[in-house]
Amino acid sequence: MKFIKTSLLFIVVLYLTGCASNYKTIQPRGINYISTNENDGISLQYRYDLLDKKYEKKEEKNGVKLVAIKITNNSDQDLIFGKDVTLEYENGNGVYIMENEKVFKTLKQSPASFLWYLLLTPLNLYTTKTNSYGLPEQTSSTPIGLILGPGLAGGNMIAAGSANKKLKAELLEYNISGTVIEKGETKYGLIGIRTDTYDALKLKIQ
Secondary structure, eight states: OEEOOHHHHHHHHHHHHHSOOOOOOOOTTTSOOOEEEEETTEEEEEEOOOOOHHHHHHHHHHTEEEEEEEEEEOSSSOEEBTTTEEEEETTSOBOOBOOHHHHHHHHOOOGGGGGGGGGGTTOOEEEEEEOTTSOEEEEEEEOTHHHHHHHHHHHHHHHHHHHHHHHHHHHHHTOOTTOEEOTTOEEEEEEEEEOSSOOOEEEEEO
């Protein structure tokens, strides 16, 4: 009869709950926006609650919200986001928009955090059988930790790095700060704001 040590069962539970998360691209051009606001011919549509798994936990832990925005300029002049038009809350308080690189560093997964899986390296799987006296007797041990530890550590580090790369690329692609929004044009963006809430946003025309 084969059995697995309690420590291995414990590690399996940790693996199921602590593995690296994939990054599901947001694609602001194709999502359904829930909230809309308009000011002087300029409309804002936005959406919170874009991330899941570890990235969502990073948002909650660090007091950051990633927001997809869609701005349509139907006014008679070109505008620069962050200069001519900015965001504020419904109560009039300003919105603190984080720098693109700061958003990435705050939300990214840490590949090095998965090195703890190397602690599995000494783990053995024991095989037993019942002897002639009806007692369990160990017959062999298999050093499964030599594969399990480095495999889980390396696999999760690679997965986390790949997911972070996708996040960084999308943040760069939809970095709207300082972008010119021409007359009749629609621009999409991903912004990180410092907040623990989902307060309503509106445009502020300078």
